[in-house]
Amino acid sequence: MSLFGSTSSFGTGGSGVFGTTTTDSHNPMKDVEVTSPPDDSISCLAFSPPTMPGNFLIAGSWANDVRCWEVQDNGQTVPKAQQMHTGPVLDACWSDDGSKVFTASCDKTAKMWDLNSNQAMQIAQHDGPIKAIHWIKAPNYSCIMTGSWDKTLKFWDTRSPTPMMSLQMPERCYCADVVYPMAVVATAERGLIVYQLENQPSEFRRIDSPLKHQHRCVAIFKDKQNKPTGFALGSIEGRVAIHYINPQNPAKDNFTFKCHRSNGTNTTTPQDIYAVNAIAFHPVHGTLATVGSDGRFSFWDKDARTKLKTSEQLDQPITACCFNNNGNIFAYASSYDWSKGHEYYNPQKKNYIFLRNAAEELKPRNKK
Amino acid sequence: MGRKKKKQMKPWCWYCNRDFDDEKILIQHQKAKHFKCHICHKKLYTGPGLAIHCMQVHKETIDSVPNAIPGRTDIELEIYGMEGIPEKDMQERRRTLEQKSQESQKKKNNQDDSDEDDDDDDAGPSVSQVPAVAPQASYAVPMTQPGMPPVGGVPHAGYQGSYLLYKSMPPMMPGVPPMMHGMPPAMHGMPPAMMPMGGMMPPMMPGMPGIPPAMPPHMAPRPGMPHVAPSPAAGPIPSRPAVPVTQPAVAKPLFPSAAQAQQNAPGAAASNPLTAAVTTDPPKATFPAYTQPSVSSSSASSNPSSSTVVKPPATVTSKPATLTTTSATSKLIHPDEDISLEEMKATLPRYQRLIPRPGQALTAAAPSVAAVGGIMPPQQPGMRHPLHGQYGAPPQGMPGYIPGGIPPYGQGPPMVPPYQGGPPMAASKEELRSVVMKTCFV
Numbered sequence: 001m002s003l004f005g006s007t008s009s010f011g012t013g014g015s016g017v018f019g020t021t022t023t024d025s026h027n028p029m030k031d032v033e034v035t036s037p038p039d040d041s042i043s044c045l046a047f048s049p050p051t052m053p054g055n056f057l058i059a060g061s062w063a064n065d066v067r068c069w070e071v072q073d074n075g076q077t078v079p080k081a082q083q084m085h086t087g088p089v090l091d092a093c094w095s096d097d098g099s100k101v102f103t104a105s106c107d108k109t110a111k112m113w114d115l116n117s118n119q120a121m122q123i124a125q126h127d128g129p130i131k132a133i134h135w136i137k138a139p140n141y142s143c144i145m146t147g148s149w150d151k152t153l154k155f156w157d158t159r160s161p162t163p164m165m166s167l168q169m170p171e172r173c174y175c176a177d178v179v180y181p182m183a184v185v186a187t188a189e190r191g192l193i194v195y196q197l198e199n200q201p202s203e204f205r206r207i208d209s210p211l212k213h214q215h216r217c218v219a220i221f222k223d224k225q226n227k228p229t230g231f232a233l234g235s236i237e238g239r240v241a242i243h244y245i246n247p248q249n250p251a252k253d254n255f256t257f258k259c260h261r262s263n264g265t266n267t268t269t270p271q272d273i274y275a276v277n278a279i280a281f282h283p284v285h286g287t288l289a290t291v292g293s294d295g296r297f298s299f300w301d302k303d304a305r306t307k308l309k310t311s312e313q314l315d316q317p318i319t320a321c322c323f324n325n326n327g328n329i330f331a332y333a334s335s336y337d338w339s340k341g342h343e344y345y346n347p348q349k350k351n352y353i354f355l356r357n358a359a360e361e362l363k364p365r366n367k368k
Numbered sequence: 369m370g371r372k373k374k375k376q377m378k379p380w381c382w383y384c385n386r387d388f389d390d391e392k393i394l395i396q397h398q399k400a401k402h403f404k405c406h407i408c409h410k411k412l413y414t415g416p417g418l419a420i421h422c423m424q425v426h427k428e429t430i431d432s433v434p435n436a437i438p439g440r441t442d443i444e445l446e447i448y449g450m451e452g453i454p455e456k457d458m459q460e461r462r463r464t465l466e467q468k469s470q471e472s473q474k475k476k477n478n479q480d481d482s483d484e485d486d487d488d489d490d491a492g493p494s495v496s497q498v499p500a501v502a503p504q505a506s507y508a509v510p511m512t513q514p515g516m517p518p519v520g521g522v523p524h525a526g527y528q529g530s531y532l533l534y535k536s537m538p539p540m541m542p543g544v545p546p547m548m549h550g551m552p553p554a555m556h557g558m559p560p561a562m563m564p565m566g567g568m569m570p571p572m573m574p575g576m577p578g579i580p581p582a583m584p585p586h587m588a589p590r591p592g593m594p595h596v597a598p599s600p601a602a603g604p605i606p607s608r609p610a611v612p613v614t615q616p617a618v619a620k621p622l623f624p625s626a627a628q629a630q631q632n633a634p635g636a637a638a639s640n641p642l643t644a645a646v647t648t649d650p651p652k653a654t655f656p657a658y659t660q661p662s663v664s665s666s667s668a669s670s671n672p673s674s675s676t677v678v679k680p681p682a683t684v685t686s687k688p689a690t691l692t693t694t695s696a697t698s699k700l701i702h703p704d705e706d707i708s709l710e711e712m713k714a715t716l717p718r719y720q721r722l723i724p725r726p727g728q729a730l731t732a733a734a735p736s737v738a739a740v741g742g743i744m745p746p747q748q749p750g751m752r753h754p755l756h757g758q759y760g761a762p763p764q765g766m767p768g769y770i771p772g773g774i775p776p777y778g779q780g781p782p783m784v785p786p787y788q789g790g791p792p793m794a795a796s797k798e799e800l801r802s803v804v805m806k807t808c809f810v
Contacts, residue, residue: 043710062719088719090710106714129714149711174708188708213691214706236691236702236709261698268406271698275709293701338709339701342716 042333052098060089147173186215234276260292
């Protein structure tokens with residue numbers, strides 16, 4: 001059921017051949033479309049780690065499933081497997097060796113999916129939907145971190161039904177990111193907490209939010225020595241804050257920028273401001289991508305403080321994005337994120353995941 | 369400075385209520401945001417100037433000042449920097465500033481926000497830098513927003529609050545607002561406050577006017593003023609840097625290093641260096657336990673919002689909070705409730721069915737669902753897929769994904785998707801296994 005007639009190598013930009021001649025606004029960027037996408041909104045995307053050869057993509061969706069595809073070098077995507085929860089899947093991540101996928105769901109559980117055996121077992125339980133799940137690999141321990149709407153952040157050794165640690169948060173977890181030894185969690189009511197993971201996870205600092213609106217997504221970035229040094233935080237108000245943990249000069253180093261807004265210079269009509277749904281950093285270049293409810297993605301260079309590219313507008317919001325382990329592939333998902341409320345939800349509308357060649361477009365701009 | 373400062377407070381823009389360090393910056397801001405022609409982008413000097421330009425050059429009338437908050441859009445008012453601001457607006461502004469300082473300093477007295485002051489001080493200058501930078505950077509930059517208002521509002525007040533002169537001070541400049549963040553060294557008069565320093569006060573009093581009471585000079589970084597007093601927040605003191613340390617001893621107890629240490633300690637204890645490479649010098653690292661969400665939201669609410677898009681602050685007012693999603697110049701594409709989109713979506717009945725599927729033990733390694741694409745779901749527990757390592761070659765001739773095969777959940781798990789060419793259900797374990805092996809591997 002391959003959709004691609006040509007076998008153009010991925011390096012040429014992976015142009016999808018769709019055969020339709022009408023301008024199809026569901027894929028204006030003409031990116032590669034992943035086959036057999038989920039049937040409901042896609043909540044998360046993750047590529048396999050570099051420890052595994054090849055590229056495998058997992059996507060969690062509101063159809064309660066997590067699907068896995070192999071992405072081949074010629075751009076073909078082959079569905080491989082899927083697992084189900086009893087509620088919408090909100091987040092998913094890989095273990096560091098690529099053998100397991102961890103999935104978090106509204107059914108208040110998280111599961112560990114052993115890909116080799118295609119078995120999934122529950123490894124975590126919360127009192128509310130689990131919104132964020134990350135694998136932590138420390139020199140002296142490994143565990144899963146789950147952040148939930150029950151305002152707790154729990155750490156699980158996958159072999160035990162009780163958490164190794166449970167930390168209380170001021171509010172519901174909305175998003176999190178982990179790059180050892182740092183973890184950042186953004187909560188409701190604009191809460192922002194940084195944790196340090198050495199020896200054992202502990203709260204490092206609570207930060208005053210640099211943004212004035214509800215937090216929506218967060219992603220940690222690293223410095224030139226490959227150590228996590230700060231994070232990018234996106235809100236529902238079309239704005240991303242770049243925040244360093246220990247900057248030389250906070251006022252100068254930390255900044256925010258606006259994104260995902262309509263009509264930039266035209267001030268006569270009210271500007272539409274969209275939520276930033278996800279942020280992902282390119283693993284090699286350190287540049288970042290943001291995707292928003294406006295149905296666009298943008299690439300940015302935070303060091304040169306410039307925008308590298310903005311895409312055309314898709315007909316649906318883009319709800320998730322991620323880079324593969326070497327930064328050649330940028331995946332983004334087009335599905336409804338509820339930003340216009342219940343009325344605009346159309347269950348018949350197809351959801352898509354697109355793959356784009358990211359090697360060139362995310363190269364940093366040289367600072368003048 | 370002269371006894372009567374120009375407006376006795378930091379320059380602020382009448383059109384959008386933003387604060388600036390410097391009048392020059394304020395003027396630059398006004399020219400760029402309020403007096404800029406939307407047609408040809410020429411920057412004029414005043415509102416009426418802009419109106420005349422548009423009329424003469426473009427034959428267009430404009431009736432309101434761009435990017436101004438409602439109520440301040442009058443195009444006929446000739447305002448340049450701080451000049452021309454109607455007196456009543458000035459007074460209103462002073463009043464709101466004082467109010468803000470009072471509120472926040474009350475809160476401040478109960479919090480250790482020492483380090484935040486540092487941030488603010490830095491944020492201060494950045495305000496001036498930013499507008500200049502903005503035109504060049506592609507990002508709309510306003511560091512001012514995040515930097516200033518929230519940080520400015522609260523901590524400054526706190527800063528202020530630490531040095532409040534209580535009661536004794538009233539005669540002092542009532543007009544001087546707490547917003548001194550442009551002058552880091554400016555120690556607002558250190559009121560060895562009333563209580564302990566009872567004895568001190570008298571000697572200081574005479575020296576008052578104009579002389580800031582002894583300020584332990586090094587106060588700049590760490591006010592460390594836990595609760596010097598429940599100060600009713602008397603008028604702020606004019607801060608004079610060169611405080612002749614007349615009563616250092618006096619101030620000492622109020623800003624004892626002990627108090628600082630006390631603040632530092634919890635901070636230091638809490639902060640483990642993130643990485644070996646990152647050195648956190650102890651005083652610096654003691655970023656105070658951040659302000660409570662209530663504080664930050666209140667400061668958010670009391671601040672004019674950001675950017676070129678002037679809109680009323682989106683206040684997170686109460687628990688079932690709602691957002692202010694529309695304003696004159698912008699519209700937030702987000703439902704009104706201030707909960708996340710996922711939470712909203714999850715309330716739909718469609719997603720509420722949490723019926724554990726019969727036969728699916730939640731903890732056991734039961735096969736959860738039909739796998740597709742050539743990987744047969746093991747019918748019997750214990751059956752392991754022959755795929756080890758990774759997936760191996762994609763099965764040839766497989767129909768790929770069989771969406772229809774995925775059962776709507778709620779049904780029993782051990783179902784096989786309508787797998788064309790698959791083995792019949794009744795096949796034995798071994799037969800299934802061999803089929804899988806055949807089909808999965810070349």
